[in-house]
Structures are given as C-alpha cells and as structure tokens.
Amino acid sequence: xxxSSSLVARxxxxxxxxxxxxxxxxxxxxxxxxxxxxxxxxIIRRNSIFDSGDSSWFARTINSLHVTTREPLIRRELLFHPxxxxxxxxxxxxxxxxxxxxxxxAVEIDSTSSDSGVALRVTTHDGxxxxxxxxxxxxxxxxxxxxxLIEDNLLGTLTQTALLYQxxxxxxxxxxxxxxxRLIGGKVAGTLFYANRxxxxxxxxxxxxxxxxxxxxxGAALTFDDRRDRIxxxxxxxxxxxxxxQNRYVLVRGDFSHALHxxxxxxxxxxxxxxxxxxxxxxxxxxxxxxxxxxxxTGAVGAFVEVSHVKKPKIVGFQTLxxxxxxxxxxxxxxxxxxxxxxxxxxxxHTGLVPTIGLHTGVQFHGGFAYADFFAGGLxxxxxxxxxxxxxxxxxxxxxxxxxxxTLHGEVGALRTPLPxxxxxxxxGAGPRAFSQHSFTGDREFFGTAEYRYxxxxxxxxxxxxxxxxxxxxxxxxxxxxxxxxxxDFGVGLRLAASRAPDLETNRIDLAWRAAQPGMPxxxxxxxxxxxxxxxxxxxxxx
Numbered sequence: 001x002x003x004s005s006s007l008v009a010r011x012x013x014x015x016x017x018x019x020x021x022x023x024x025x026x027x028x029x030x031x032x033x034x035x036x037x038x039x040x041x042x043i044i045r046r047n048s049i050f051d052s053g054d055s056s057w058f059a060r061t062i063n064s065l066h067v068t069t070r071e072p073l074i075r076r077e078l079l080f081h082p083x084x085x086x087x088x089x090x091x092x093x094x095x096x097x098x099x100x101x102x103x104x105x106a107v108e109i110d111s112t113s114s115d116s117g118v119a120l121r122v123t124t125h126d127g128x129x130x131x132x133x134x135x136x137x138x139x140x141x142x143x144x145x146x147x148x149l150i151e152d153n154l155l156g157t158l159t160q161t162a163l164l165y166q167x168x169x170x171x172x173x174x175x176x177x178x179x180x181x182r183l184i185g186g187k188v189a190g191t192l193f194y195a196n197r198x199x200x201x202x203x204x205x206x207x208x209x210x211x212x213x214x215x216x217x218x219g220a221a222l223t224f225d226d227r228r229d230r231i232x233x234x235x236x237x238x239x240x241x242x243x244x245x246q247n248r249y250v251l252v253r254g255d256f257s258h259a260l261h262x263x264x265x266x267x268x269x270x271x272x273x274x275x276x277x278x279x280x281x282x283x284x285x286x287x288x289x290x291x292x293x294x295x296x297x298t299g300a301v302g303a304f305v306e307v308s309h310v311k312k313p314k315i316v317g318f319q320t321l322x323x324x325x326x327x328x329x330x331x332x333x334x335x336x337x338x339x340x341x342x343x344x345x346x347x348x349x350h351t352g353l354v355p356t357i358g359l360h361t362g363v364q365f366h367g368g369f370a371y372a373d374f375f376a377g378g379l380x381x382x383x384x385x386x387x388x389x390x391x392x393x394x395x396x397x398x399x400x401x402x403x404x405x406x407t408l409h410g411e412v413g414a415l416r417t418p419l420p421x422x423x424x425x426x427x428x429g430a431g432p433r434a435f436s437q438h439s440f441t442g443d444r445e446f447f448g449t450a451e452y453r454y455x456x457x458x459x460x461x462x463x464x465x466x467x468x469x470x471x472x473x474x475x476x477x478x479x480x481x482x483x484x485x486x487x488x489d490f491g492v493g494l495r496l497a498a499s500r501a502p503d504l505e506t507n508r509i510d511l512a513w514r515a516a517q518p519g520m521p522x523x524x525x526x527x528x529x530x531x532x533x534x535x536x537x538x539x540x541x542x543x
Contacts, residue, residue: 127502142436200229321465322458329362447475
C-alpha cells in the first residue's frame with residue numbers, strides 16, 4: 001500500500017497549500033462592514049413572462065396562462081433582511097441564487113440611499129416555464145428525439161415536474177421527474193426520478209440538506225439509486241453493439257459535511273460518506289437463460305475535504321443569446337479517500353483505497369474568461385492500481401461584445417479497466433458533431449472544438465433569439481493498445497433560443513462536412529442538437 005499512501009500524502013500537501021487561498025475575514029473588513037449603512041427596506045417587484053407595459057394580445061394571453069412566482073418564495077432565497085448591514089457580497093450571491101432556480105429570465109437587485117439607510121429593490125422577470133417540448137439530435141441517419149411536457153415552476157411554487165418520452169437508436173424511455181429545492185421545512189430538498197425503458201427501469205430518489213449559500217454551515221444527503229437495464233458496448237465505430245450486458249445496480253448512500261470555515265468569499269468543508277452498493281453484470285444470453293447467479297453486495301466508507309475561493313461573475317452571451325449567466329470561475333479543490341475493505345464484501349481478501357482529487361479554477365479578463373477542470377481517481381489494492389480515471393479539460397470564451405463570441409474547448413481523458421457503460425463514447429453531438437452515435441468509443445479520448453457565433457437578434461419578435469455560427473471539431477476515442485481513432489468536421493450553423501424561457505442552452509442546426517472514416521463515408525451532413533458539443537462542467541464516470 002506504499003504507493004497509495006504516497007499519493008494520499010501528496011494530495012494532502014496540495015490541499016494545505018491551496019487552503020491558503022481561502023479568504024478569511026480580516027479586522028479591516030470587519031471595521032468596514034460595521035461602517036456600512038443599514039438596510040431600511042426591501043421591495044420585491046415581480047414581472048410575468050411579458051412586462052406589464054406590453055399590451056399586445058399575445059403578451060396578455062401568455063401572462064394570463066402563467067402564475068407569477070410568489071413573493072414569499074423570492075424573499076426566502078434572499079441572504080439579507082431589513083435592519084442588517086448592507087453587504088454587497090451577500091446581495092450579489094442572492095442574485096446568483098435566484099438565477100440558479102432556472103425560473104427567471106432576468107434578476108436585478110439595485111439600491112437607493114437615504115437618511116434612513118439603503119432601500120433595496122429586487123426585480124424578477126419570470127421565464128416561460130410551462131411548455132410542451134420537442135427536441136431532437138440528429139447526425140446523418142442517427143436520430144434521438146424527445147417529446148416532453150415540462151413545468152419548471154408549478155403554480156409559482158418553484159417545483160419542477162417533467163413527463164417525457166425519448167427514442168434513440170438503443171432504446172425508448174418514458175421519464176417522470178419531480179424536484180423541489182425546499183420540500184420539507186424550507187430546508188430539505190427532494191428529488192424523484194423514474195424512467196421506464198424498453199429494456200429495463202431506473203429509479204432515483206434523494207433527500208438533501210444542500211448548501212443554500214456559500215456560508216451555510218451544514219450539508220447532508222440520503223440517496224437511493226436503483227437500475228435494471230441493458231448496457232450496449234460498441235467498438236470501432238460499428239453501429240451494431242459487439243456485446244450486450246444486463247446490469248443490476250442498487251446504491252444506498254449517506255453524506256454529511258460541515259463547513260470548518262465559510263463566508264460569502266469562500267469555504268473549507270469536510271465530510272464523511274457511507275454507502276452500500278450492488279453492481280452485477282452478466283451477458284444478455286446468460287441472463288435470459290439463468291438470470292444473475294448471486295448478488296454481489298459491497299460497502300464503503302470515506303471522507304472528503306473541499307476548499308473554495310468563490311468567483312462567479314455575471315455575463316451575457318456564453319451559453320445563451322442574451323440571458324444573464326453566472327460563470328463559475330471559482331478556485332476549488334476537492335480531495336476524498338474511500339476505504340473498500342474486504343470485510344464489507346470486496347473479493348480476494350484485499351482492502352482497497354480509492355483516493356480522488358478534483359480541481360476547478362478560472363480567470364476573467366477584458367472581453368472574456370477561461371476555466372479549467374481536472375479530475376483523477378482510482379482504486380488501489382495491495383497489487384497497485386486496479387482501476388481509475390484521469391480527465392483534463394479547459395474552455396476559453398472571448399466575448400468582445402454581446403453579439404460576438406468565440407469559444408475554444410479542449411479535453412483529454414484516460415480510463416483503466418472502466419466498468420461497462422462508463423467508457424468514453426463520442427458521437428451524435430457529444431464530441432465531433434457530424435459523427436453518428438457511438439462513432440468513437442474506448443478508454444482513451446481527446447476532443448477539441450472552436451466555434452464563432454454572431455447574435456443576429458437576442459429577441460426577435462420578443463420571442464426568439466437568433467444567431468449564426470461557424471465551427472470546427474476534432475476528436476476521438478479508442479482502446480489502449482489499439483490504433484488511435486479520431487475524426488474531424490467543420491461547417492456553419494443556425495442558433496435559436498426561446499428568449500422568454502429561463503433555459504440557458506441554445507438549439508443548434510448545423511451543416512457540417514465530415515471527414516471519411518472506415519465504415520463511415522465523408523461528406524455533408526445536417527447535425528441538430530442543443531447546447532455545446534462538450535460538457536460545461538467536470539467530466540467523469542457516475543459510478
């Protein structure tokens with residue numbers, strides 16, 4: 001275990017160095033805060049989908065069908081109250097919290113000074129959250145489509161519900177989702193997810209005490225995850241699965257964490273985790289004849305430490321065509337260590353250790369920003385590294401004006417003995433957009449893309465944002481020990497976004513030229529999707 005102990009020591013040293021970045025509250029800051037004026041009043045101004053000044057029949061009809069978010073629910077999210085000292089950091093965070101609810105298309109908090117103190121005005125503009133939805137992704141002959149009825153703000157209560165049907169080349173799925181951020185006592189969040197697939201079922205439930213603000217002292221969660229489904233494994237870009245497995249997965253997990261230090265500027269949190277898991281795989285033919293021979297149930301316990309220096313500037317025009325967005329440029333380090341002892345069901349009498357580290361950092365500069373993510377983790381036993389993953393990605397956005405944007409993204413990743421279904425899988429809008437689903441699979445991957453976008457109108461006819469784009473993609477995935485497989489494409493596209501909806505992602509319709517690959521001809525194809533062709537958050541396997 002010497003190798004894993006050395007790794008843990010290195011991660012601990014890195015954490016100690018990084019913790020110096022967490023800002024404390026100095027005596028000067030305390031003195032400055034005590035000299036600030038008090039908040040005399042807080043006024044909430046709620047706007048429906050269209051502002052009251054818009055008297056068109058269309059605006060009146062849409063507003064009449066919508067229940068505006070209730071004032072007490074907005075006040076509950078604010079981190080400031082009358083008679084408290086004015087605190088610009090808590091006001092800025094309150095704006096971010098309201099936008100993160102994904103029910104408002106715009107939020108502003110401004111102030112007016114008087115002899116009695118500072119009067120704050122909170123103005124919210126509801127987005128159109130009740131909507132039937134039809135979306136699809138397509139690349140050549142590979143198509144995924146979704147029919148959905150979505151409500152992100154049920155009766156103005158900040159409750160999210162969705163009923164959808166999705167069809168892709170592998171299966172059809174019907175999904176029911178229900179979520180509310182303050183379900184119990186205004187403190188406990190609840191999420192319920194159920195998916196009925198043509199080849200199995202998935203269920204997910206969680207009760208959580210989230211960190212509602214950066215300075216929150218406690219966080220906790222109880223999670224239940226149940227999956228019965230098939231896993232298709234693809235190789236070499238062949239559209240027919242070379243292997244099909246049945247999977248039975250059950251997870252019961254508890255998390256608890258405490259902030260050792262917390263303010264509006266950063267935090268230092270430590271936590272513990274315990275879980276019990278079943279994760280069985282069997283070939284589809286063997287399953288049909290005999291089923292699973294037995295259940296392999298294991299347990300694990302672990303601890304983590306997370307430190308962050310918060311920086312989340314508000315910008316316009318990154319994922320959207322005109323909405324406000326909070327870009328996470330915080331510096332964050334998360335280090336964890338799980339113990340997987342033989343006494344809790346692991347085979348061969350070996351106790352395993354699972355150290356992980358996740359890093360995120362970003363920088364804002366004149367006319368843009370950049371951020372990077374890194375994740376590494378693995379299972380170490382007495383014989384060394386058993387399995388693991390490493391993923392590194394970076395994104396640069398140049399925004400010289402609200403109409404022009406150039407986005408650059410690059411990533412590389414490697415896996416060792418990945419679980420079935422967790423290997424890299426590029427195609428159909430994830431990676432090179434002109435390639436069909438499962439075009440590139442394996443335990444090694446890289447991807448790079450550049451896209452220039454021009455916003456023609458952020459709100460054409462007060463309903464839709466319209467943009468034009470040009471792009472180039474290059475990337476692929478392959479199995480270690482085999483020849484590298486990759487492809488590239490370039491083209492132009494149309495960008496559309498519902499300007500009155502709180503959704504951040506734009507719809508894209510691209511005409512792309514694809515370089516030929518073995519078994520896949522080159523030429524022009526139409527690729528349809530939503531959002532970027534890369535993940536805007538850290539990547540990693542889910543299990």
